[in-house]
Every structure is written in C-alpha cells, then in structure tokens.
Amino acid sequence: MVITEVNDKATKKAFLDVARIIYKDDDVWVCPLDNDVEAIFDPVKNNFHNNGKSIRWILRDDNGGLIGRVAAFINNKKAYNYEQPTGGMGFFECINDEKAAFLLFDTAKNWLQQNGMQAMDGPINFGENDSFWGLLVEGFTAPSYGMNYNPPYYHAFFENYGFKTQYEQITNHLNIFKPFPYRFRKIANWVIQKPGYEFKHLEAKRIDAFAKDFIEIYNDAWQGFENFVPIKYETILETFKKMKALMDEKLIWFAYINGEPVSFNIILPDANPMLKPLNGKLDLAGKLGFLYRRWKGVKRMRAVVMGTKQKYQNHGLESALFIKLGEYVLPKSQYEELELSWVGDFNDKMIALHQAMGGVFGKKHLTMRKIFNE
Numbered sequence: 001m002v003i004t005e006v007n008d009k010a011t012k013k014a015f016l017d018v019a020r021i022i023y024k025d026d027d028v029w030v031c032p033l034d035n036d037v038e039a040i041f042d043p044v045k046n047n048f049h050n051n052g053k054s055i056r057w058i059l060r061d062d063n064g065g066l067i068g069r070v071a072a073f074i075n076n077k078k079a080y081n082y083e084q085p086t087g088g089m090g091f092f093e094c095i096n097d098e099k100a101a102f103l104l105f106d107t108a109k110n111w112l113q114q115n116g117m118q119a120m121d122g123p124i125n126f127g128e129n130d131s132f133w134g135l136l137v138e139g140f141t142a143p144s145y146g147m148n149y150n151p152p153y154y155h156a157f158f159e160n161y162g163f164k165t166q167y168e169q170i171t172n173h174l175n176i177f178k179p180f181p182y183r184f185r186k187i188a189n190w191v192i193q194k195p196g197y198e199f200k201h202l203e204a205k206r207i208d209a210f211a212k213d214f215i216e217i218y219n220d221a222w223q224g225f226e227n228f229v230p231i232k233y234e235t236i237l238e239t240f241k242k243m244k245a246l247m248d249e250k251l252i253w254f255a256y257i258n259g260e261p262v263s264f265n266i267i268l269p270d271a272n273p274m275l276k277p278l279n280g281k282l283d284l285a286g287k288l289g290f291l292y293r294r295w296k297g298v299k300r301m302r303a304v305v306m307g308t309k310q311k312y313q314n315h316g317l318e319s320a321l322f323i324k325l326g327e328y329v330l331p332k333s334q335y336e337e338l339e340l341s342w343v344g345d346f347n348d349k350m351i352a353l354h355q356a357m358g359g360v361f362g363k364k365h366l367t368m369r370k371i372f373n374e
Helices: 009-022 034-040 047-051 098-114 156-163 182-192 205-223 232-244 273-277 282-294 317-332 346-356
Strands: 002-004 054-061 065-076 086-094 119-122 135-136 164-174 197-201 253-257 260-269 298-307 338-340 359-369
Touching: 002 098, 009 054, 009 065, 009 086, 034 047, 034 156, 047 054, 047 065, 047 086, 047 359, 054 273, 065 098, 065 273, 086 098, 086 156, 098 156, 135 156, 156 359, 164 346, 182 197, 182 317, 182 346, 197 317, 205 253, 205 260, 253 317, 273 282, 298 317, 317 346
Parallel strands: 086 119, 298 338
Antiparallel strands: 002 054, 054 065, 065 086, 119 359, 135 359, 164 338, 164 359, 197 253, 253 260, 260 298
16 A cells, blocks of 8 residues: 655545545435535635644555545644644545555554644544534434535444544434424524514625624634634635525524624525535536526525524523524425534533424534544
8 A cells, every 4th residue: 555645736636536436336425525625725725724734645555546545634723722732634535444544544643743743633624613524423314515424434443543532423403394392482482572682684795794793603602612712704704705605695593682793593505415416526517507406496404503602592592593594494395404513412502402492313423532642
C-alpha cells in the first residue's frame, strides 16, 4: 500500500474519487458535492485556516487502485482547551481492510503528533459541526445534506484502533402530518399570544440583519457548553448567503421579545434528494438538474440548528417557533418529514424538546477520541 499527500490537481481529484469507489454499489449513499468538500481545504473559502491548518492523504494498493483517504487538521482555538492538546481527523473512507484503515489512522496521528497534538477527535470536520461530523453507527438510511454516512464496518475500525466515544449524536425525525402533542401546542399558543413577543421568518433581502440576530442569539445560547468558541459574523453571513440557492424563507424563524432577538430555528429543504443524481458534480448540466428538482420541490426538511438565549430558555419559545413553522408547512402539503438537527447526549434540554414534540429516533453518530499515549 502507498500513501500520498494531496498536493496537486491529480491527487485532489483522487481524494474525491475514493468515496465514489467505496460507495459505487451503495444505493443509499448520496455523494457530497465536490465543491463542498474542496471548500473545506481551501484557505480562501474556509476561515478556520486563519487559526489552524489541515492536510490530507490518499491510499492506493499495490496495483495503484484507490482504496482509502483521510484528512487531519488542527484548530488552534480549540486544540488546547482539552487535557491533552487535541487535533482532528475526518473525511475518512476505506475499503473493508483493517490494515489499510490503521495505516490511514497512523498517518493522521503521526502528523498531529509532529505538530504538538496528543490526541485526535474523529471523524469530524475542519469547520462547524453541522456537517461532515460523526461516525454513523445506527440508522443507515438516506442521509440528509451535510450529514455523514458510512458503511457499518467503520465502527470496528475506530474501536479496534483505540478510539473512545466522547458523546453520542442523536438525530430524530418528525412526521409532519402527525399533530404535535396537546401539551406542546398549548404552551406554544400561550407563548405566541404574550405581549411583546414577535415571530418573523427570514427575508432574503434583509439577510445581513438576520445574520446579526443569529450571532447574538447563538453566541449567548451556546456559551455554557464545554470548549465553546464564538462564531464570527463573517462566517455566518457567508453561510447564509450560501443557503440562498436552497432556502425557503418561511422555514427559517426568529423570535423577538420587545425587539430583542432571543431564539431561532434554521430549517432548510433537504438538498440531498436534489443532489443524488449529480454524483458530486455541479457542472452546468448538474446545476440545471438541481434547479429543476428544486422547482419540483422535495418532501423532507432538515433542521440545521436551533438556539435560544440562556435567560429565555424554558420559556416555550422553541415550541412557538415550530407552531409558526407548521402554519406555513401544513397548508402547503409538500413536506412530509422533518429531520431535526442532531443533539449531543449531553444536551438534556434539547433532548427533552425533541421528546415533547413527538420526535422519533432516526440515526446515531458518535464523536470519538483517540489519546495517543494513554
């Protein structure tokens, strides 16, 4: 086996092609867009490179055939927040061969050690955790946009190499046509009618203002979680602008109390049913096909992220946002399912919200860690 660093046009293409080879007989898998994967490793497009660095490799067999890939990265803002300086590995793909998998893991580990790291988390993203994050271990069904999908045999690779689970990521699903539980609706309707409470859906023409509201809410809501790093306005504005091609304005809702932004729920039509026929290639034909399928519409939505300022949590705002969403979605009679954004097993409040809504288990991913010298 020969491992090669990705450093030119040919190896970049090979890195992308590995996944297409691994999943060529898997009808469930949806190929991520090549542009989305490449953007992660482009310092111009991914501002995580401003405070870190990344590297990636491909693995070939003795005959030159592609059999695996992996990436490693260091986020200096997070790496030193742990007991051991911790880097990341991700974008792992491999044939069902433990020797090949361990060679890929060793390569990432050695590079991280050479750069001062004592542990690595994986499989994760060199970016936010709303995409390319976690090892799928339950629910091998059609993935939504940005969510990791992998063969079941990867789990044994990670465990046998010595990775330990840091936390579980639970994804729940909602049947749109099944009414919310009575208590959930009662609380939500009471909140909606409270004086000074206002609910607005996003307006693309005012996307800059909504991006500022998002930052204010998000950085307050998540500040209490371990190793939290505030998101910058530029990062969110760029993300919102990327969403424009896909977004349905009336799926994205914000709550305000006396004019203060206090809660949000970012939901998008699931892009994967539109992207599946493209096999990762968004060329002219791909764009036209995507626009046609976008016009026809899809049946599934994906909740990307939710958040409420800490002092307004447990006020029923999240329930109210979902009721406002339903007022638009139900008469439209297009969407059938909502995949809720994954929840870490440490987030008791969000787990309770999913249960109160009537969420049904869909998938489980794991965020894992390998300590180099235990």
